[in-house]
Amino acid sequence: xxxxxxxxxxxxxxxxxxxxxxxxxxxxxxxxxxxxxxxxxxxxxxxxxxxxxxxxxxxxxxxxxxxxxxxxxxxxxxxxxxxxxxxxxxxxxxxxxxxxxxxxxxxxxxxxxxxxxxxxxxxxxxxxxxxxxxxxxxxxxxxxxxxxxxxxxxxxxxxxxxxxxxxxxxxxxxxxxxxxxxxxxxxxxxxxxxxxxxxxxxxxxxxxxxxxxxxxxxxxxxxxxxxxxxxxxxxxxxxxxxxxxxxxxxxxxxxxxxxxxxxxxxxxxxxxxxxxxxxxxxxxxxxxxxxxxxxxxxxxxxxxxxxxxxxxxxxxxxxxxxxxxxxxxxxxxxxxxxxxxxxxxxxxxxxxxxxxxxxxxxxxxxxxxxxxxxxxxxxxxxxxxxxxxxxxxxxxxxxxxxxxxxxxxxxxxxxxxxxxxxxxxxxxxxxxxxxxxxxxxxxxxxxxxxxxxxxxxxxxxxxxxxxxxxxxxxxxxxxxxxxxxxxxxxxxxxxxxxxxxxxxxxxxxxxxxxxxxxxxxxxxxxxxxxxxxxxxxxxxxxxxxxxxxxxxxxxxxxxxxxxxxxxxxxxxxxxxxxxxxxxxxxxxxxxxxxxxxxxxxxxxxxxxxxxxxxxxxxxxxxxxxxxxxxxxxxxxxxxxxxxxxxxxxxxxxxxxxxxxxxxxxxxxxxxxxxxxxxxxxxxxxxxxxxxxxxxxxxxxxxxxxxxxxxxxxxxxxxx
Amino acid sequence: xxxxxxxxxxxxxxxxxxxxxxxxxxxxxxxxxxxxxxxxxxxxxxxxxxxxxxxxxxxxxxxxxxxxxxxxxxxxxxxxxxxxxxxxxxxxxxxxxxxxxxxxxxxxxxxxxxxxxxxxxxxxxxxxxxxxxxxxxxxxxxxxxxxxxxxxxxxxxxx
Numbered sequence: 001x002x003x004x005x006x007x008x009x010x011x012x013x014x015x016x017x018x019x020x021x022x023x024x025x026x027x028x029x030x031x032x033x034x035x036x037x038x039x040x041x042x043x044x045x046x047x048x049x050x051x052x053x054x055x056x057x058x059x060x061x062x063x064x065x066x067x068x069x070x071x072x073x074x075x076x077x078x079x080x081x082x083x084x085x086x087x088x089x090x091x092x093x094x095x096x097x098x099x100x101x102x103x104x105x106x107x108x109x110x111x112x113x114x115x116x117x118x119x120x121x122x123x124x125x126x127x128x129x130x131x132x133x134x135x136x137x138x139x140x141x142x143x144x145x146x147x148x149x150x151x152x153x154x155x156x157x158x159x160x161x162x163x164x165x166x167x168x169x170x171x172x173x174x175x176x177x178x179x180x181x182x183x184x185x186x187x188x189x190x191x192x193x194x195x196x197x198x199x200x201x202x203x204x205x206x207x208x209x210x211x212x213x214x215x216x217x218x219x220x221x222x223x224x225x226x227x228x229x230x231x232x233x234x235x236x237x238x239x240x241x242x243x244x245x246x247x248x249x250x251x252x253x254x255x256x257x258x259x260x261x262x263x264x265x266x267x268x269x270x271x272x273x274x275x276x277x278x279x280x281x282x283x284x285x286x287x288x289x290x291x292x293x294x295x296x297x298x299x300x301x302x303x304x305x306x307x308x309x310x311x312x313x314x315x316x317x318x319x320x321x322x323x324x325x326x327x328x329x330x331x332x333x334x335x336x337x338x339x340x341x342x343x344x345x346x347x348x349x350x351x352x353x354x355x356x357x358x359x360x361x362x363x364x365x366x367x368x369x370x371x372x373x374x375x376x377x378x379x380x381x382x383x384x385x386x387x388x389x390x391x392x393x394x395x396x397x398x399x400x401x402x403x404x405x406x407x408x409x410x411x412x413x414x415x416x417x418x419x420x421x422x423x424x425x426x427x428x429x430x431x432x433x434x435x436x437x438x439x440x441x442x443x444x445x446x447x448x449x450x451x452x453x454x455x456x457x458x459x460x461x462x463x464x465x466x467x468x469x470x471x472x473x474x475x476x477x478x479x480x481x482x483x484x485x486x487x488x489x490x491x492x493x494x495x496x497x498x499x500x501x502x503x504x505x506x507x508x509x510x511x512x513x514x515x516x517x518x519x520x521x522x523x524x525x526x527x528x529x530x531x532x533x534x535x536x537x538x539x540x541x542x543x544x545x546x547x548x549x550x551x552x553x554x555x556x557x558x559x560x561x562x563x564x565x566x567x568x569x570x571x572x573x574x575x576x577x578x579x580x581x582x583x584x585x586x587x588x589x590x591x592x593x594x595x596x597x598x599x600x601x602x603x604x605x606x607x608x609x610x611x612x613x614x615x616x617x618x619x620x621x622x623x624x625x626x627x628x629x630x631x632x633x634x635x636x637x638x639x640x641x642x643x644x645x646x647x648x649x650x651x652x653x654x655x656x657x658x659x660x661x662x663x664x665x666x667x668x669x670x671x672x673x674x675x676x677x678x679x680x681x682x683x684x685x686x687x688x689x690x691x692x693x694x695x696x697x698x699x700x701x702x703x704x705x706x707x708x709x710x711x712x713x714x715x716x717x718x719x
Numbered sequence: 720x721x722x723x724x725x726x727x728x729x730x731x732x733x734x735x736x737x738x739x740x741x742x743x744x745x746x747x748x749x750x751x752x753x754x755x756x757x758x759x760x761x762x763x764x765x766x767x768x769x770x771x772x773x774x775x776x777x778x779x780x781x782x783x784x785x786x787x788x789x790x791x792x793x794x795x796x797x798x799x800x801x802x803x804x805x806x807x808x809x810x811x812x813x814x815x816x817x818x819x820x821x822x823x824x825x826x827x828x829x830x831x832x833x834x835x836x837x838x839x840x841x842x843x844x845x846x847x848x849x850x851x852x853x854x855x856x857x858x859x860x861x862x863x864x865x866x867x868x869x870x871x872x873x874x875x876x877x878x
Contacts, residue, residue, distance in 0.1 A: 052818025189803070190807060195820065200751075318820075319766055320820050321758075369817055369820065623856060650761075651761075655852060655854065
């Protein structure tokens with residue numbers, strides 16, 4: 001039988017086929033998304049990175065489902081900028097939605113191509129082939145496999161995606177939609193090398209950085225640190241680093257350099273105990289992010305309420321300090337990084353060092369959990385700067401815990417002022433919300449600027465520009481979820497983004513939604529009380545969206561809302577939001593005990609995140625989001641004096657511990673809608689629920705986070 | 720620089736280093752064990768926990784000279800026979816991790832707890848893990864895994 005011939009794929013110069021998922025249209029070559037190796041393995045290439053959220057497992061399920069192979073055959077390749085599809089930053093709970101859609105369609109097209117070849121080989125039609133674990137069997141029982149098809153036609157996937165082909169209907173899924181064990185956990189429970197911190201390259205040197213003692217500090221002098229022989233000192237302006245043959249020697253040498261350095265330090269930080277004044281008075285850019293007006297409705301207000309809510313700076317506080325490796329080879333630079341945006345990092349490093357992006361390759365390696373923009377990108381530039389001193393040799397840089405806490409960007413402190421009108425029937429007729437905050441968009445490349453820490457320390461370096469906040473909407477930046485999801489006729493939402501950045505801010509899980517939802521949901525309870533309504537009923541009375549109503553009803557049902565016996569010092573509260581206004585729905589009920597301190601005992605959550613690929617993965621993300629949100633809401637606050645950050649380790653930046661962690665119950669509300677991500681849905685609603693439960697337990701509204709016994713006492717005094 | 724003799728995962732190792740070198744650094748750099756993780760350097764987070772003479776403790780703030788007379792177990796040594804230890808298996812079964820950076824330390828605290836108290840209450844589990852931080856919020860799964868491991872070990876012992 002002669003080999004069938006196939007038309008060549010469209011060249012990459014032509015327009016991508018219409019209707020393809022966006023990241024597939026931007027990276028149309030099928031072979032860029034998946035490959036089949038001789039050993040019966042399917043390797044998928046996503047542009048999204050794994051940092052403990054389980055995205056690799058979900059994407060492997062998507063591919064296994066669409067191809068018709070068992071999950072155990074699917075391997076996920078780490079992102080490398082020279083090869084992987086560029087899918088931007090892994091953030092915003094968009095990975096399954098974006099990369100999942102592209103992989104699904106790429107796999108569907110690959111499957112269709114391979115079935116076409118197999119049908120010719122087996123003398124039948126593609127429709128009559130049965131696919132089982134990669135084996136394609138014709139009606140007469142003869143069979144080929146994907147791997148044998150590709151061995152005979154190795155260039156088959158070297159083509160661009162064509163017109164979209166039909167994908168498997170959700171109703172026929174057998175791998176997707178079912179809980180799958182995470183692919184990365186066997187290594188992690190065994191302690192096998194898996195993290196970037198475990199990577200060892202031949203001839204590798206160990207680098208450590210000596211950071212200034214304060215955000216605004218300049219190196220004024222450096223005495224001879226008397227470093228051991230062989231240790232290399234790298235100095236560039238106020239950037240100081242050391243390189244040694246062992247990490248312990250680098251640590252000791254960095255301590256010697258720190259002792260020998262003399263710094264000029266300036267008082268540039270705001271008053272840690274009066275952030276509201278700082279936020280309100282700092283120079284700011286004011287934009288309207290949401291507006292629909294109904295003056296007649298607004299004029300019908302019989303009662304008007306106003307309140308202000310604040311949150312402090314919150315640290316990502318990843319379990320591992322950031323780490324990176326770098327190696328220079330005759331003008332090209334190789335980086336290993338746990339960045340959430342390897343492509344943006346490549347471009348930022350190239351821009352910062354005056355290189356062509358083509359000279360830089362970034363390969364992703366797993367770090368510890370990331371909850372937004374931490375030190376991962378910054379340490380990659382640190383490694384590049386040190387590696388430049390030793391061309392040809394790989395250099396590994398690990399940040400100190402204290403530097404991770406003090407130098408990685410924070411989620412910004414925020415102030416939200418809310419004002420709402422209730423008509424005589426107790427219906428909300430108007431809503432004003434003003435949000436003051438540092439920007440939440442400050443990753444490398446934002447605004448065309450590299451925004452890498454060491455660039456502000458090297459000779460001639462400039463401070464990192466104030467973080468931006470994205471387009472003026474309620475979906476992004478500090479005003480994410482600042483537009484209430486309730487049906488309100490007259491609405492005006494305004495953002496005041498700080499134009500200076502004495503304390504560095506950038507993306508943090510859920511961006512502004514954490515405070516905005518805390519504020520909105522707290523205020524909804526205040527309005528419900530003013531209207532004499534039950535908080536759940538009051539919310540439902542302002543919601544027509546059936547998906548929104550369903551999660552509130554389900555969370556209330558799980559918690560036995562209304563039927564729970566009330567007792568002294570125990571309170572219940574509810575919180576709800578649709579993340580970004582357009583993504584996943586989440587409602588939470590909290591049970592709080594306020595006797596000697598504030599304890600969240602239980603949380604009940606219901607989520608609707610559209611179609612679910614890995615139910616246990618979604619539950620894990622929502623549980624984790626809920627517990628982290630509880631930690632932020634109850635305990636977390638970055639402290640500083642007028643010159644320096646003073647929250648530099650776990651003793652000065654406490655987080656929730658086992659004895660304090662609530663029991664969490666999560667229910668997924670089934671939905672056939674598009675996937676909308678689960679990683680961030682819980683942050684706001686849980687904070688709102690806890691705030692309301694605290695108010696119910698202590699009888700006083702606490703509007704300033706964190707909700708510590710001290711803040712409760714202050715609210716009681718003020719009340 | 721001095722020579723130190725360490726008993727780790729049942730074998731004796733000689734390491735030449737400064738006596739103040741943290742045990743964690745010796746385990747990772749000299750013995751090339753990836754299991755104990757560096758988290759904070761001050762014994763505050765639990766990522767570097769190992770079992771020293773039956774007790775789970777931090778290795779990042781234990782100088783190597785002080786560990787010489789001790790029997791040290793790391794997560795790397797639990798599955799020496801190839802099969803996962805019951806605690807490791809329970810963590811997998813419960814999918815008790817997100818990023819997994821704290822997992823080694825959690826497992827070591829659990830192994831030490833169950834050796835001393837084979838049938839802990841949930842409260843005792845939480846107390847035993849109080850020195851281990853998890854930033855991803857997987858505490859509830861970890862508690863479930865520890866209780867499942869206790870049941871599994873009890874069933875194995877009864878066999």
